[in-house]
Amino acid sequence: MKKLKIYFLLVATLSVNFVFGQKFEEEFELVRPYRPILADAVKIRSNPDFNDITINPQPQSYLVMVKRLSENSQINFLGARNYTPTLPEKLAPFYAKLGYGNFAHFLGEVYISSQETKNTQYGASFRHYQAQGNLENQNLSIFKGEAFGRFTLDQNSINAGANFSSDEAFFYGYDNTVFTFSADDVRKKYTQFGADISIKNFRNTDFNYELSAKFYDMKDNQDAAETNLDASVHLNKKFSKFNLGANINLDINEQLDVNVSSNSFVRAQPYIAFKTDKFKLKAGVNVVQEFGDVSNTNIFPVADIDFSLIDEFLNVYGGISGNVYNNSLKNLSDKNRFLRQGVTFNNTREKLFAYGGIRGSLANLVGIKGQITYSELDNMPFYLNDPGVPRTFFVLYDSGTKWSFLGELSFQKATNYNLTFTAQLFSYDLDFESRPWHEPTVKLNANGDFKLTNKIRFGTEVLFVGERFAKIDFLTNDFVTLPSFTDISANISYQINSKFSAYLNANNLLNKSYQKFLNYNNFGLNLLGGLSLKF
Numbered sequence: 197m198k199k200l201k202i203y204f205l206l207v208a209t210l211s212v213n214f215v216f217g218q219k220f221e222e223e224f225e226l227v228r229p230y231r232p233i234l235a236d237a238v239k240i241r242s243n244p245d246f247n248d249i250t251i252n253p254q255p256q257s258y259l260v261m262v263k264r265l266s267e268n269s270q271i272n273f274l275g276a277r278n279y280t281p282t283l284p285e286k287l288a289p290f291y292a293k294l295g296y297g298n299f300a301h302f303l304g305e306v307y308i309s310s311q312e313t314k315n316t317q318y319g320a321s322f323r324h325y326q327a328q329g330n331l332e333n334q335n336l337s338i339f340k341g342e343a344f345g346r347f348t349l350d351q352n353s354i355n356a357g358a359n360f361s362s363d364e365a366f367f368y369g370y371d372n373t374v375f376t377f378s379a380d381d382v383r384k385k386y387t388q389f390g391a392d393i394s395i396k397n398f399r400n401t402d403f404n405y406e407l408s409a410k411f412y413d414m415k416d417n418q419d420a421a422e423t424n425l426d427a428s429v430h431l432n433k434k435f436s437k438f439n440l441g442a443n444i445n446l447d448i449n450e451q452l453d454v455n456v457s458s459n460s461f462v463r464a465q466p467y468i469a470f471k472t473d474k475f476k477l478k479a480g481v482n483v484v485q486e487f488g489d490v491s492n493t494n495i496f497p498v499a500d501i502d503f504s505l506i507d508e509f510l511n512v513y514g515g516i517s518g519n520v521y522n523n524s525l526k527n528l529s530d531k532n533r534f535l536r537q538g539v540t541f542n543n544t545r546e547k548l549f550a551y552g553g554i555r556g557s558l559a560n561l562v563g564i565k566g567q568i569t570y571s572e573l574d575n576m577p578f579y580l581n582d583p584g585v586p587r588t589f590f591v592l593y594d595s596g597t598k599w600s601f602l603g604e605l606s607f608q609k610a611t612n613y614n615l616t617f618t619a620q621l622f623s624y625d626l627d628f629e630s631r632p633w634h635e636p637t638v639k640l641n642a643n644g645d646f647k648l649t650n651k652i653r654f655g656t657e658v659l660f661v662g663e664r665f666a667k668i669d670f671l672t673n674d675f676v677t678l679p680s681f682t683d684i685s686a687n688i689s690y691q692i693n694s695k696f697s698a699y700l701n702a703n704n705l706l707n708k709s710y711q712k713f714l715n716y717n718n719f720g721l722n723l724l725g726g727l728s729l730k731f
């Protein structure tokens with residue numbers, strides 16, 4: 197077996213605000229709300245997103261109850277469920293947040309919302325973040341704008357939205373003691389426009405459905421472009437002893453780079469589900485028809501079971517599934533924005549995904565989780581430096597198997613504190629490559645959120661990422677080792693009054709220099725502080 201490696205999701209620094217949660221996960225980001233959650237199989241086996249700056253206008257609760265979970269960690273293929281739609285809790289019609297720090301960090305947010313009524317709410321949000329490091333062209337600028345509307349009718353609820361984003365960075369991964377480049381020579385900018393709409397019924401009936409569609413058009417400044425249309429139908433029929441349902445999905449992807457490519461799918465997932473007081477069983481099949489550059493029919497069995505060993509305290513779960521995933525320009529650049537021209541977009545086929553684990557809780561204070569997963573995959577994507585222009589990356593695909601191991605322990609006492617400890621290990625056995633390039637061998641994470649007084653909250657996170665490897669010679673297969681690192685971050689916020697609050701965030705408190713991708717050094721110790729206002 198080849199050397200063991202792991203896959204890890206880098207986590208951005210924590211931020212707490214008392215109005216509503218904002219999510220911003222970015223390699224250089226300093227601000228986002230503390231959001232402790234149990235890791236699950238979906239996160240382990242999906243490509244992590246390092247550039248997601250989605251602005252969620254709904255308020256988020258920082259209280260995550262540690263209790264017996266009602267669903268296992270598998271992707272839920274049951275589709276639409278009964279629910280009673282509720283509008284968000286009352287929000288201030290206007291919210292603004294400003295922050296500034298070293299490295300010319302700047303953060304600005306504005307959120308405008310209608311006065312909520314029983315059946316409608318609409319609004320818009322805007323966010324801009326920028327930073328400038330010590331290295332030549334180590335600059336970053338991200339803008340996100342979004343408009344949304346929610347409407348509740350007699351039998352249905354409708355959600356619709358539109359968004360625009362601009363993500364600008366620079367290929368600064370070169371030796372600036374030897375080379376120098378103007379900003380225009382190394383600029384990399386992605387722009388994206390998107391829209392989405394969904395409708396679902398919510399009355400407590402025996403038949404439920406959800407219809408949704410979303411679209412985006414994405415371009416960069418080097419003539420790469422991508423268009424995606426995703427439409428889905430979720431159906432669920434309840435009988436006395438079981439449920440029958442189906443998920444149907446059309447996913448059309450068109451990419452233009454050096455070459456034109458098309459990787460699209462039609463997915464159909466019929467299922468049957470049983471539930472008793474002690475266990476839940478779901479069984480079905482996932483039929484994926486690929487069309488475009490590749491025409492292939494895939495049929496995967498899908499099943500999962502959840503069994504209660506000790507009521508309200510301990511569950512065991514497991515299952516199998518399979519799927520096909522499109523490695524799109526958006527997905528690949530979300531993880532590594534420093535892509536060269538001419539990237540190849542291949543589909544990843546997960547021929548088998550099997551998982552099993554336990555989860556439980558003690559007196560709603562302590563939560564535990566342990567999980568093992570196994571995958572057989574064709575065309576796993578890995579990032580390699582371009583031999584001709586090492587500051588850029590291309591994508592290499594390899595097939596093989598992958599094991600993952602997860603352990604998690606969490607503590608919580610009402611709103612006073614939350615503590616979560618997570619350990620993840622991964623093992624790869626690849627067909628051709630000796631290592632899963634740029635993937636770590638181990639990841640350890642500890643984070644906490646503490647209510648010090650009624651006005652003061654404090655959060656911290658300690659992140660350890662194991663060593664990674666980067667291939668530098670394709671003839672001799674030589675590689676370099678990217679050392680492991682520890683990153684400590686902290687944040688504190690103070691509620692001045694009902695309208696104003698102040699915050700301060702610190703990232704990389706040890707001021708360590710490390711690289712997530714070869715040649716790209718991180719920011720050192722960085723601080724960002726500011727004020728927020730609502731009325």
